[in-house]
Amino acid sequence: MVDTRDLLPLTIDIAREAGELARRRRTEGVAIAATKSTIADIVTEADREVEQLIRGRLARARPGDGFLGEESGAEVGSSGVTWVVDPSDGTVNYAYGIPHYAVSVAAVTGAPEPGSWTAEVGVVFAPESGELFHAARGAGAWLGERRLHVEEPGPAGALVGVGFGYDPATRPGDLDRLTRAFPLARDVRRAGSAALDLAYVAAGRLDAYFERGLHPWDHAAGGLLVLEAGGMLGGQPGGHPGRPMTVAAAPGLFARLIEVVYR
Known part of the structure; x- marks a missing residue:
């Protein structure tokens, strides 16, 4: 049984550190490292550096866990927990200097596939605004200290x-x-x-x-x-x-x- 009370503080701490690194690298200038699916689908040097920071932090804190990252691929663990990581979601925004991008870090149990896993904790951190969204299974979703609730649309749609x-x-x-x-x-x-x-x-x-x-x-x-x-x-x-x-x-x-x- 996974105790999300252990996982969530670690996830928040790592996401904040990773986001701060991404923000610093953005102020220093963005270098395009490669393209992926098409010429428009880019990866920056900062993407890779941020993912390596996250992966290293997790390897030291929880060496038995698996990892699934956008830039560095998958690694099977022995604990039943897999970390699913996007170091800079919104890379094109990031490259163009648009401040709408985020670090996304989740811990899941079960097979690391969306139809099979159970998401245990998730953090989305937007470095430029400083907003940190976090959730743990069964404990609600939060923006800082404010609990979040979806909204039904009104008559205007x-x-x-x-x-x-x-x-x-x-x-x-x-x-x-x-x-x-x-x-x-x-x-x-x-x-x-x-x-x-x-x-x-x-x-x-x-x-x-x-x-x-x-x-x-x-x-x-x-x-x-x-x-x-x-x-x-x-x-x-x-x-x-x-x-x-x-x-x-x-x-x-x-x-x-x-x-x-x-x-």
Whole structure:
């Protein structure tokens, strides 16, 4: 049995340290290290450095745990706990100097796959604003000392967060999906960080969010925030968040959004 009271303080401490490193490196200038899925899908030298900091801290504090990171891949552990890490969610924002990016750190038990794991703790830290969102299974979602709750949209419709993939071939489908969702929306936001979009759903700053193409590290921490704030999280495959689709919303909106997104 995992005691989240042990895991959460460590997660918060590491996320803060990692975020401060990312912020410092941003003030020093950003160097693009490589591209990934497409030429627009970048990784910076700071991404790699921040992930190595997180990985090193965890290896010293909990040497038996596994690790699944965006930049350095997977390592199987012996404890049953795996850390799922995105060192800078919103890398393009980060590279352009847009302050909307975050460090995302989650601890999960079970197989390190969204359909199989149980998220135990999750932290999303936005270094530029200093906001730290955190959740532990069964203990609620929080922004600092304020407990978070999802919000149902009012008569004017939902404020919906969206994201688009880097591959130009997928964008017509993304736009078609967004068009189908517009009757539910008062407006849409495309901010560029899945982790923060999910945290904003938990905080009631967005009523819903959906995006195709997310990896486990994009939604591991933010997804727990949504669930612990009373929201619903799903997608594909098999009703779980994943590469084909991730959807988060307040309960009264979730089924309607799923219907138009999946149609």
